[in-house]
Amino acid sequence: MNDDLLTIAGKTYQSRLLVGSGKYKDLTETREATEASGANIITVAIRRTNIGQNPDEENLLDAVPPEKYTILPNTAGCYTAEDAVRTCRMARELLDGHNLVKLEVLGDQKTLYPDTVATLEAAETLVKDGFDIMVYTTDDPIIAKQLEEIGCAAVMPLAAPIGSGLGIRNPYNILTIIENANVPILVDAGVGTASDAAIAMELGCDGILMNTAIAGANNPVLMASAMKKAVEAGREAFLAGRMPRKRFASASSPIDGTFF
Amino acid sequence: MKIHLNGKEQQISPGTTLKQLINNEGMASKRLAAEVNREIISKTEHANFTLNDGDTIEIVHAIGGG
Numbered sequence: 338m339n340d341d342l343l344t345i346a347g348k349t350y351q352s353r354l355l356v357g358s359g360k361y362k363d364l365t366e367t368r369e370a371t372e373a374s375g376a377n378i379i380t381v382a383i384r385r386t387n388i389g390q391n392p393d394e395e396n397l398l399d400a401v402p403p404e405k406y407t408i409l410p411n412t413a414g415c416y417t418a419e420d421a422v423r424t425c426r427m428a429r430e431l432l433d434g435h436n437l438v439k440l441e442v443l444g445d446q447k448t449l450y451p452d453t454v455a456t457l458e459a460a461e462t463l464v465k466d467g468f469d470i471m472v473y474t475t476d477d478p479i480i481a482k483q484l485e486e487i488g489c490a491a492v493m494p495l496a497a498p499i500g501s502g503l504g505i506r507n508p509y510n511i512l513t514i515i516e517n518a519n520v521p522i523l524v525d526a527g528v529g530t531a532s533d534a535a536i537a538m539e540l541g542c543d544g545i546l547m548n549t550a551i552a553g554a555n556n557p558v559l560m561a562s563a564m565k566k567a568v569e570a571g572r573e574a575f576l577a578g579r580m581p582r583k584r585f586a587s588a589s590s591p592i593d594g595t596f597f
Numbered sequence: 598m599k600i601h602l603n604g605k606e607q608q609i610s611p612g613t614t615l616k617q618l619i620n621n622e623g624m625a626s627k628r629l630a631a632e633v634n635r636e637i638i639s640k641t642e643h644a645n646f647t648l649n650d651g652d653t654i655e656i657v658h659a660i661g662g663g
Contacts, residue, residue: 357663367661382662385603385655386624397659398628413662423635427657430637431630499663548663 341572343544345521346437346469346490348407350377353538354568355409355523357548361557364400370551371401373561380409380439380546383428408432409471411439416452418442418459425463437490438463439525439546441473449499453480457487464488471546473525476510478517485520492520493546496537497527500549504533508540515541531560531567538571539579598650609648616643619656629658 342349356376361367371379379401401408410428412421425438442459444452451474463470469490474480476494484492494514497503504527505511515522521543528534528547537545545568554560598611602618609618615638619625631638632655638646648654 357661359661359663361661380663381659383630383657384660386622386627386629386658388603388605388622396627397661408659410659411662426637427630427632427655428659430639431628431657431659433640546663552663 341576343521345378345471350407351375352377352565352568353544353572354534354565355380355544355546356551356561356564357411357546358397358401359548360552364395364397366557367397368400370557370561371406373558373565374551375565376406378407378409380411380548382413383410383424383431403432403435407437408435409437409439412441412459414443415441416443416455418455418462421455421459422462422466425468426466429468436467437469437471439471439473439493440489451475451495453477456480457483460484460487460489471523476507476514478510478513481514481522482517485518490520491523491543492518493523493525495526496524496533497529499526500553501527502529502533502550502553503527504529505536505540508536511537511542512540528564531563534564534567535571535574538568539574541575544568598648600648600651601653603654603656611650613648614644615646615648615654618648618654619643622656624656627658629656631656 343353352375354374354376355378356374357380358367412424415421421442442452442455444450460470460472464487471491472484472489473493481492496505523544523546524537524542525546528550534545551557551561600607600609633652
């Protein structure tokens, strides 16, 4: 399976599991869980520095160094296209010209559902500005296709609301999005446990991005390891091609040669 | 003179550069990005960029997020 790589914006990655770096109890847990997940791409948020903070305090990028991981800055918390574009530009400056971003423009605080109209608008601006965009969106196949046509590097439909852990709520829409696509499709948001990750990968997703399913587990480091295996198992099962479903039984042992 | 740094009003001496401000705040060793009046000022320009009275400065860094 070593030659089955994920390609995003011309760069290849060994792992199909992408992880967020939020909600951990401290940076040690962040470091250990990230390590255990085997992920190559790690999302981060861009926020104001705390003025007057202890200058020696450890920084997230010390725990998740850009020399080791591909850092994927997000636009979480942005409710307008303008704020999302501004955040991406700050992220690019922060990361010395690194162009890969996760775009999300949210619609409301209760659902954290994407505002797809504003997302399309932000994506158009960012593509013109030279960004490689991995875009968070609804599981709407029409919007997913439009985001691809605008020039997004990867399209990332939600499986369920962010942080809900409800699993793959609409596998048929995810499947339709995958079948229509010429760019990688990753499930972003909604996965709750390892079986959810395996189901998403068995549908043929190119990868999964998750945060709360790992950080919100009782033992985040162990769950990170479980997710790594689930993503790999789901991917292999997808490539292997599952057996057809049958309504009735089909014996696995031959009838010939019975002696009773 | 008066500036707004990350949403808070602050007094600094006239002629202060962006780099000096960052040093004074103890953020010199961090990976960060800065905007003055909504315009990104590249890291290579921080030492030459003199702040003016009334400037609005945003300094950001990466934190945990999904």
